[in-house]
Amino acid sequence: MKSNLAFRAWFYFRQGWSTYFAFIFAAINTLTVTYFLAIQEYPFLNEIFPTFIHYVVIIGLVGVPLLVLIGYAHFKRTAAFRSEADITIEVNPYFRRILMNTELMAPFHLKITELLIKLSKNEKLTQSELDEISKLQTNLKDHLKVEDNSENSTLGESTFSKLKKMDEK
Numbered sequence: 001m002k003s004n005l006a007f008r009a010w011f012y013f014r015q016g017w018s019t020y021f022a023f024i025f026a027a028i029n030t031l032t033v034t035y036f037l038a039i040q041e042y043p044f045l046n047e048i049f050p051t052f053i054h055y056v057v058i059i060g061l062v063g064v065p066l067l068v069l070i071g072y073a074h075f076k077r078t079a080a081f082r083s084e085a086d087i088t089i090e091v092n093p094y095f096r097r098i099l100m101n102t103e104l105m106a107p108f109h110l111k112i113t114e115l116l117i118k119l120s121k122n123e124k125l126t127q128s129e130l131d132e133i134s135k136l137q138t139n140l141k142d143h144l145k146v147e148d149n150s151e152n153s154t155l156g157e158s159t160f161s162k163l164k165k166m167d168e169k
Contacts, residue, residue: 031056035052036052039055113136114137117137
């Protein structure tokens with residue numbers, strides 16, 4: 001970790017700059033420029049926003065909820081975030097490896113639970129224990145059949161092959 005200290009500091013600096021400083025600076029700059037170059041030059045707008053403070057408060061009361069709704073739509077209601085996540089998986093070998101490991105481990109867990117059920121039928125296990133193992137098995141089967149809107153409709157061997165080819169590039 002010490003050998004990467006400079007790169008870690010650079011990463012944290014960029015995060016702080018882009019997430020906080022640049023955002024605040026851009027907001028102040030946008031409010032200032034739009035008020036003093038646009039609002040003051042048009043009398044009808046100047047009546048709505050008589051001072052810079054009025055402008056900031058009104059824009060804050062309208063803009064912040066509007067931007068929260070836009071952010072919500074970005075993550076929950078549009079394909080934009082899904083596309084970003086797909087690209088992250090494609091270009092980041094660490095995330096790709098996590099997905100590959102999941103694709104490999106889920107079938108193994110499924111098979112282990114199948115064997116547990118077979119072995120447990122010869123033993124004196126309670127029905128609730130068998131139901132619990134069956135439920136786990138069902139959850140794993142459902143996990144392998146997650147719907148995907150891309151060209152492959154299910155996760156499985158084809159997804160694993162595709163990810164492995166990306167890793168080889």
